[in-house]
Amino acid sequence: MTIDLPLPQSPGLRDVPVSDVPANRKDFASDQEVRWCPGCGDYIILAAVQAFLPSLGLRRENIVFISGIGCSSRFPYYLDTFGMHSIHGRAPAIATGLATARSDLSLWVVTGDGDALSIGGNHLIHAMRRNVNMTILLFNNRIYGLTKGQYSPTSEPGKVTKSTPMGSIDRPFNPISLALGAEATFVARTLDSDRVHLTEVLKAAASHRGTSLVEIYQNCPIFNDGAFDVLKDKEEAEARLVRLEHGQPVRFGDREFIHDAHADNPTQAFEISRLDDGTMAHVPIGIFRQVARRTYDDEVRVQIATAKHDFGDGDLAQLLAGSDTWTISGAQS
Amino acid sequence: MTKQVKQLDRVIIRFAGDSGDGMQLTGDRFTQETAAFGNDLLTLPNFPAEIRAPAGTLPGVSSFQLHFADHDILTPGDAPDVLVAMNPAALRANVKDLAPGSTIIVDTHDFTPRNLSRAGYADNPLDDGSLDRYALHQIDLTTLTVESVKQFGLSRKDASRAKNMFSLGLLSWLYGRPVESTEAFLVKRFANKPDIRDANLAALRAGWNFGETTETFAVSYEVKPAPMRSGTYRNISGNLALSYGLVASSVQSGLPLFLGAYPITPASDILHELSKHKRFGVTTFQAEDEIAGIGAALGAAFGGALAVTTTSGPGISLKSETIGLAVSLELPLIIVDVQRGGPSTGLPTKTEQSDLLQVMFGRNGEAPVPIIAPQSPGDCFDAALEAARIAITYRTPVMLLSDGYLANGSEPWQLPDVDGLARIDPDFATEPNHETEVGDHEFWPYQRNPQTLARPWAIPGTAGLEHRIGGLEKADGHGNISYDPTNHDLMVRTRQAKVDRIAEIIGPLEVEDPSGRARLLVLGWGSTYGPIGAACRRLRNQGLHVAQAHLRHLNPFPSNLGEVLQRYERVVVPEMNLGQLAMLLRAKYLVDVLAYNQVRGLPFTAAELEDVFTTTLEGLHR
Numbered sequence: 001m002t003i004d005l006p007l008p009q010s011p012g013l014r015d016v017p018v019s020d021v022p023a024n025r026k027d028f029a030s031d032q033e034v035r036w037c038p039g040c041g042d043y044i045i046l047a048a049v050q051a052f053l054p055s056l057g058l059r060r061e062n063i064v065f066i067s068g069i070g071c072s073s074r075f076p077y078y079l080d081t082f083g084m085h086s087i088h089g090r091a092p093a094i095a096t097g098l099a100t101a102r103s104d105l106s107l108w109v110v111t112g113d114g115d116a117l118s119i120g121g122n123h124l125i126h127a128m129r130r131n132v133n134m135t136i137l138l139f140n141n142r143i144y145g146l147t148k149g150q151y152s153p154t155s156e157p158g159k160v161t162k163s164t165p166m167g168s169i170d171r172p173f174n175p176i177s178l179a180l181g182a183e184a185t186f187v188a189r190t191l192d193s194d195r196v197h198l199t200e201v202l203k204a205a206a207s208h209r210g211t212s213l214v215e216i217y218q219n220c221p222i223f224n225d226g227a228f229d230v231l232k233d234k235e236e237a238e239a240r241l242v243r244l245e246h247g248q249p250v251r252f253g254d255r256e257f258i259h260d261a262h263a264d265n266p267t268q269a270f271e272i273s274r275l276d277d278g279t280m281a282h283v284p285i286g287i288f289r290q291v292a293r294r295t296y297d298d299e300v301r302v303q304i305a306t307a308k309h310d311f312g313d314g315d316l317a318q319l320l321a322g323s324d325t326w327t328i329s330g331a332q333s
Numbered sequence: 334m335t336k337q338v339k340q341l342d343r344v345i346i347r348f349a350g351d352s353g354d355g356m357q358l359t360g361d362r363f364t365q366e367t368a369a370f371g372n373d374l375l376t377l378p379n380f381p382a383e384i385r386a387p388a389g390t391l392p393g394v395s396s397f398q399l400h401f402a403d404h405d406i407l408t409p410g411d412a413p414d415v416l417v418a419m420n421p422a423a424l425r426a427n428v429k430d431l432a433p434g435s436t437i438i439v440d441t442h443d444f445t446p447r448n449l450s451r452a453g454y455a456d457n458p459l460d461d462g463s464l465d466r467y468a469l470h471q472i473d474l475t476t477l478t479v480e481s482v483k484q485f486g487l488s489r490k491d492a493s494r495a496k497n498m499f500s501l502g503l504l505s506w507l508y509g510r511p512v513e514s515t516e517a518f519l520v521k522r523f524a525n526k527p528d529i530r531d532a533n534l535a536a537l538r539a540g541w542n543f544g545e546t547t548e549t550f551a552v553s554y555e556v557k558p559a560p561m562r563s564g565t566y567r568n569i570s571g572n573l574a575l576s577y578g579l580v581a582s583s584v585q586s587g588l589p590l591f592l593g594a595y596p597i598t599p600a601s602d603i604l605h606e607l608s609k610h611k612r613f614g615v616t617t618f619q620a621e622d623e624i625a626g627i628g629a630a631l632g633a634a635f636g637g638a639l640a641v642t643t644t645s646g647p648g649i650s651l652k653s654e655t656i657g658l659a660v661s662l663e664l665p666l667i668i669v670d671v672q673r674g675g676p677s678t679g680l681p682t683k684t685e686q687s688d689l690l691q692v693m694f695g696r697n698g699e700a701p702v703p704i705i706a707p708q709s710p711g712d713c714f715d716a717a718l719e720a721a722r723i724a725i726t727y728r729t730p731v732m733l734l735s736d737g738y739l740a741n742g743s744e745p746w747q748l749p750d751v752d753g754l755a756r757i758d759p760d761f762a763t764e765p766n767h768e769t770e771v772g773d774h775e776f777w778p779y780q781r782n783p784q785t786l787a788r789p790w791a792i793p794g795t796a797g798l799e800h801r802i803g804g805l806e807k808a809d810g811h812g813n814i815s816y817d818p819t820n821h822d823l824m825v826r827t828r829q830a831k832v833d834r835i836a837e838i839i840g841p842l843e844v845e846d847p848s849g850r851a852r853l854l855v856l857g858w859g860s861t862y863g864p865i866g867a868a869c870r871r872l873r874n875q876g877l878h879v880a881q882a883h884l885r886h887l888n889p890f891p892s893n894l895g896e897v898l899q900r901y902e903r904v905v906v907p908e909m910n911l912g913q914l915a916m917l918l919r920a921k922y923l924v925d926v927l928a929y930n931q932v933r934g935l936p937f938t939a940a941e942l943e944d945v946f947t948t949t950l951e952g953l954h955r
Contacts, residue, residue, distance in 0.1 A: 017794075030801070032813060061796045066632070077801050077814065082793040084635060085803025087658050090628045093620065097629030098793075100616055101591050101636040105793050123628070126621040300616055307611035314613035316584050317751040320577055324514055325567045325748065326369050 010207035011292075012133060015103040016062050023054040030080040036071060041192035041218035042139065046078055049137075052199050053079075056106065056206060063106045064098065066091045068115040071146050072139035072218070075110040089120020092127035092136065099132045100297040106206065107134040114144050117153040117173050128184035130296035131210040135202075138175060138215045139192075143224035156278060161223075176273035176288055179213040180266045186212035187269065188287045192219060193232050197285065204287060210295045230280055242275060244286030252282045261290045336545070337552040343402030344508065344556055345410035348500070349427045350419030351388050352381055352395040355497035360397025362501055362518065366510035368568035368745050371558030372401040375863065377409035377936065378741045382598070382681040389443065389451040394426040403557040407863040407870075409742060411938035417500055419443070419474070421452035428458075433466040438503070440496065442475035470549055474499055481539035482532040491529070495536035502540025509555050512537060562747060569746040571710035571739035572599070575669065576606035578717025580613050583639050585718070586725060586757035589614045591633035593626040594643045598681040599737040600671040603643045623651035627668065631655060634664040637761065637792035639721060643669040646688045647678065653696050656730055658804045660700040660828065663779075663788050665724035665731075667717070668692075668702075672736040674934045683934025684737035686859055687910035692732040693888060693917070699825045701832040703727070704887040706734040708862035711746035713739060716885070722757050723835055728787045734887070736909075738936050739860045762789035762798055767810070776800055779812040786831035833889050842891040846880035847873065852953055854901035855946060856926070858884040858914055861907055861937055868942035872950070879946055887914070890921070898924040905929055905949055907942060 028050045036042045053063065063081040067073035069088035076083030086094050091109045099107050116124045116138050127136070143161070144150040150163040154175065158167040179187045186208040190201040198216065205212035217228045230236045242252045246261040252275060260268060269289040275282040346363070350356045357378055367374050377398040386393030400410035415436045418424040420443040431437070441459065449457055458464055459471055478496040479489060498519075505512050516534060523530035544550050569577075583590035590613065594604045608617040616633075620626035627642040634640035644652065649670050659666045672688045674680025692704055703723055707716035713735060724731040765774035766789060776798040779788050791798040800812065808815035809823055844854065857865045862883050869881045882897060884890070898904055898918065904926040906915045912928035919926060929945050931937065 059794075059796065061799055062794050064635075064793050076803075079801075080799055082635075082799050083801035083803075084632075084662070085801065085805065086628075086631075087654055087804055090624060090655065093625035093628030094632035094635075096625070097591060097593055097618065097632030097634075097638075097640070098636045099632075100618060100629070101589065101633035101638040102793065105636070122621055123625055126625065300618075304611045304614055304616065308614075311612050314580070314584075314610060316581060316613075317748075319580060319610070319613075320567075320748050320751065321565065322567050324365055324369060325565050326371060327565045328371065328561045328563045 011209035012135075012207045012212070013056065013058065013106055014209065016106045017059045017104060018057045019059045022057075023060065025050040025054060027060065028053045028079055028081065030078055032077050034078050035074070037222050039221035040071070041141065041220070042072055042075070044192045044195070045137075045139065045198070045216060045218065046075065048195050048198050049202065050079065052202050055203070058106055062104055063108070065108045065110060066095045066098070067110040068120055069146070070112040070115045071220075072110055072112040073115060089115055089118070090123060091115070092120065092123040092134075095134050096127055096130065096132045096296075099134050100300050103133075103297065103301060109134055109136040111136060111138055113138065113140045113142060113152045113154040113175070117175060117178070125178070125182040128179055128182040128211045128213060131183075131185050131293050133209055133211070133295045133297050135205045135208075135212040135214065138213065139218040140175060140215050141218045141220035141224055142227050143220050145220050145223055149223035172278075174273060174276070175213075175215045177270060180270045180273060180289060184213050184289065185210040185291050185293045186287070187289045188213070189215040189217070189285045191217045191228065191231060191285060201287065204290065208290060209298075210293060231283055240280055240283050242272075242282050242284040244272065244284050244288060246287065246290070250284075261287050264291060336550070338509075339552050339554050341554050341556050342404065343400065343406065344415065344554065345398065345400045345413045346415045346417070346504065347396055347398040347413040347427060347430075348417045349394055349396040349423035350497070351423070352383070352393050353385050353388065354395070354419050355494070356395045356397050356419070359497045359501045360399060362515045363504060363510065364399055364568055364743060365514050365518070366505060366512060367399065367401045368566070369514055370510060371561075372403065372556055373405050373559035373561065373745060374399060374401040374568070375406060375409040376400075376743045377738070379935070380682055389420055389422050389448045391422050391426050391452060394423050396423070396427060401556060403559050405559060405561070407867040408936070408939050411940045415504075417504065419496070419500070421449050421454055421458075424458065425452045425454060428464070431467060434468070436468045436470070437464065438470045438472065438500070440474035440500070441471045442473050472549065477539065477543060478536050482535050485528045485532045485535070487528060487532055492532060495532050498533045498536040499540035499543075502537040503544045506541040506544035507550060507553050509553060512541065561745070564747045566745045566747050568743050569711055569714075570741060570743040571707070571713040571735055572602040572671070572741070573606060574711050574746065575707075575713035575717050575733070575735060576603050578714040579607065579641055579667070579721070580610055580615065581714070581754060582718050582721030582757065583613060583615065585754050586639055586721065586759055588637065588639035588725075588759055589616065590641065591630060591638040592617045592641045592643065593620050593629035593633070594618070595620050595623045595626045595648065597623070597645045597648050599673055599740045600643045600645050600648075600669065602740070603669065603671075623648040624655060627652040627655040627666075631659055631662070631664060631666060634659075634666050635662075635792070637759070637790070639667075639725070640665065641667040641669065643671070645671050645673045645681075646675050646691065649688060649691055649695065656702065657696040657698065657700045659730040660696070660702060661804050662802050663728045663828075665728055665790070667720050667724055667731055667733055669733045669735065671740045672734065674932070680934045682737065684860065684936060685909050685932060685934065686736060686861070687913065687932065688734065689887060689910065689913040690916070692734060699829060701829050702730050702732050702888065703832055703835055704732040704734055706859040706885060706887055707739060708859060708883055708885065710739050710742050710744050714746070714749070718754070722755075725757050725759055726787065727785055727831060727835060728790055729832065734859060736860050759790065761795070762791035763795060765797055775811070777811045778802060779807055780810050781827070786827060786834060836886075836889040836892045839886050839889075839891060841893040842882050842884065842897055844880050844882045844897060845869075846878075848878045851878040851880035852902040853878075853946065853950055854880045854882060854897070854904045856882050856884065856898075856904055856906050856918075857908070858887060861909065864937040864939050864942055865907060867939035868946055871939065871943045872946055877947070877950055879950070884914070895922045898922050898926070903927060903949055903953055905946065907937060907945070909937070
């Protein structure tokens with residue numbers, strides 16, 4: 001792919017061509033009617049993303065959104081970029097192939113707690129382990145919405161839903177802990193309701209080279225309304241939210257330490273991820289971890305370039321002949 | 334001592350030993366020597382699914398059969414003329430396949446009471462007269478090998494491991510095979526282990542000399558080179574030919590090759606092979622599972638790569654949902670199924686043709702996928718190129734249906750003229766394709782080519798062609814989500830029509846009926862081509878009339894297939910399944926075909942098919 005335009009400088013978008021015409025949020029809105037339930041947190045996230053994307057200054061045709069199945073996975077239809085609404089849980093795998101085949105794209109995966117952590121758990125952890133250059137937006141509403149209200153892998157224990165009339169009995173995932181355990185290089189959490197914080201996190205995630213996992217607490221007004229209300233009420237939020245900033249002190253209860261998101265060892269980040277014991281008494285938001293590590297897709301390209309450099313471009317006739325041939329001359333029929 | 338040299342027109346040799354004895358390597362090397370000598374040949378490796386089953390037991394026996402001749406042959410042969418057995422288990426597992434009068438060469442070293450009982454022998458078959466009907470050569474190959482390499486100071490265990498080279502040397506002498514290519518191979522293979530290299534070379538040479546100098550073998554044999562079309566040849570296995578076909582497709586289309594795969598027998602060698610060819614721009618992605626393998630491939634296809642996923646039947650089961658998505662997205666994708674025995678894990682290392690209905694129908698909804706099946710190891714090259722051409726031209730996933738026999742079997746292959754290979758035009762969309770009523774130009778991702786019904790392939794990075802696709806039903810043309818009943822009916826029929834139209838470019842089914850008087854047609858598909866062809870020849874040599882046709886395209890069928898079926902009084906369909914093609918033919922053409930089926934994990938023998946065809950002919954004449 002030849003690129004004849006200036007490129008943005010951030011590592012994550014290094015190879016993506018920039019636009020010579022400034023864009024605005026309208027340029028990123030598709031002509032499709034948005035069809036989430038009234039009051040859904042997805043509207044706020046969509047608006048934030050549409051407002052944020054122009055700030056990257058990229059060519060719109062080089063941005064791709066890939067989703068799985070679920071309410072959140074309708075997201076790509078509403079953005080006027082390239083997009084694929086795929087199948088349940090597989091978006092990280094599909095995006096891995098696309099990122100590896102094409103370095104010149106800004107690649108986004110939109111997924112939910114069921115899509116990413118239940119049916120697609122395997123692809124999620126392996127994408128993070130490989131560190132493929134993409135940003136994964138995990139909309140966590142702690143419920144299955146599209147299938148009308150069953151508990152999800154992030155629902156609190158004892159959750160009474162249609163499929164668990166006596167309360168759910170399995171223990172939920174902590175998506176941040178899971179991502180850190182899966183060797184993710186960029187792990188963050190934010191809230192649908194905090195546009196400024198959400199946008200800051202998105203910007204950092206897009207700039208990161210490698211897999212960025214962004215958990216977004218998102219309210220489902222129909223099946224799990226108010227799941228995050230304690231974090232949205234001004235006074236409550238003050239006491240409960242632990243805002244993470246690299247190099248800044250983290251305070252909660254009677255503890256205080258300096259947050260080092262760039263530490264090679266993820267132990268501290270993991271410890272922070274465990275601050276929320278499920279009661280939301282202390283909920284850290286912001287960037288837990290942000291470290292530089294080689295990405296899978298870059299390494300693939302390096303190996304191909306190295307092979308071409310060391311041995312030259314492949315020659316098909318030579319390949320087919322191999323090392324053991326024999327020739328039958330015209331005498332025989 | 335000058336020994337007599339006897340002329341033969343063809344020979345079938347089977348090497349058998351423990352799976353750790355190096356029988357596959359021995360067979361491979363004998364094959365290379367035979368190919369270099371100019372015989373026509375076909376091979377049949379047969380090995381257990383266990384990597385190293387307990388030594389000396391029947392489940393641990395691995396074998397390699399090679400058929401070579403001074404004329405063109407179609408199968409790896411039915412009954413071996415020569416069996417090389419490295420231990421009692423190898424003898425016991427294979428002796429039942431031998432015709433009386435054939436030759437057995439045994440390594441007597443392991444014929445100890447313990448090993449005999451492990452193999453299930455109550456008495457030593459070398460002493461009890463049970464092998465009297467064979468020409469039996471008892472040689473302590475292990476001790477001879479250890480003696481011949483003792484100058485290199487190896488442990489007894491390492492020294493005895495060279496016994497496969499000793500036996501290769503002996504057989505090479507017996508059939509006048511040149512060993513230079515094997516010597517060169519050993520020098521390269523053990524370049525970093527000089528003592529092992531030298532021991533193997535010495536054992537090879539000692540085996541040859543043993544044949545030449547001892548009186549055990551009074552005669553050696555010669556099988557003259559086979560007349561073949563002039564050209565340059567190499568020996569090639571199906572998996573290798575298929576890999577090369579994919580690389581060639583990449584070169585001819587100018588699209589970088591992307592393979593997403595999860596290791597699975599017997600398809601893994603395609604992943605191994607393609608991973609070597611990075612200088613062709615090939616990306617091989619070893620995924621976390623079968624689903625991710627095809628998912629990544631589909632993502633790469635969206636990005637404009639020549640996307641491939643390789644697997645066997647169990648993997649197809651896991652990939653089904655993504656294949657359905659690919660049908661809906663209408664993106665080019667090659668899905669290689671190297672079939673093995675099923676159901677479930679089944680017989681991982683054995684061959685079968687029982688995935689036909691799975692790849693034809695194994696998806697939810699109406700999800701048609703073209704199916705192409707190669708008929709010989711070398712043909713896997715052409716079949717891969719054809720799969721790529723159809724996938725790219727029609728924007729569709731394509732099934733390439735190989736099997737374990739084709740994958741691991743090998744044959745001489747005439748190198749194609751690379752300059753003569755046709756180009757494949759990806760024909761990416763570059764501009765809007767629709768004008769609105771008010772004169773705006775838009776891109777409609779489901780506006781079709783009227784001839785092929787293919788939709789445009791617009792890849793990310795193409796300005797003005799931003800669009801969204803997905804697994805939800807799309808409206809004809811502009812491609813936005815649509816739940817409209819009439820539209821869904823139209824889209825389902827259009828996807829089917831697109832696949833049906835491929836029949837326009839695949840050409841008619843050709844029938845081989847040399848006398849033109851056949852009343853019986855034998856119709857096969859895939860790897861049964863060899864044994865069916867060999868059996869038909871046998872009938873014709875007896876003055877009988879039989880017609881043969883072989884399907885390369887299982888979906889869509891060639892447009893003249895119905896007419897061909899009607900032309901014959903009887904149609905026999907031999908398959909290594911319980912009648913899957915036969916079911917499709919009966920359903921589609923209302924022809925009462927006669928299914929002949931076996932599922933033993935092995936290819937048909939020409940002899941059994943000869944019997945079946947003869948009996949069927951007799952029925953017609955009655």
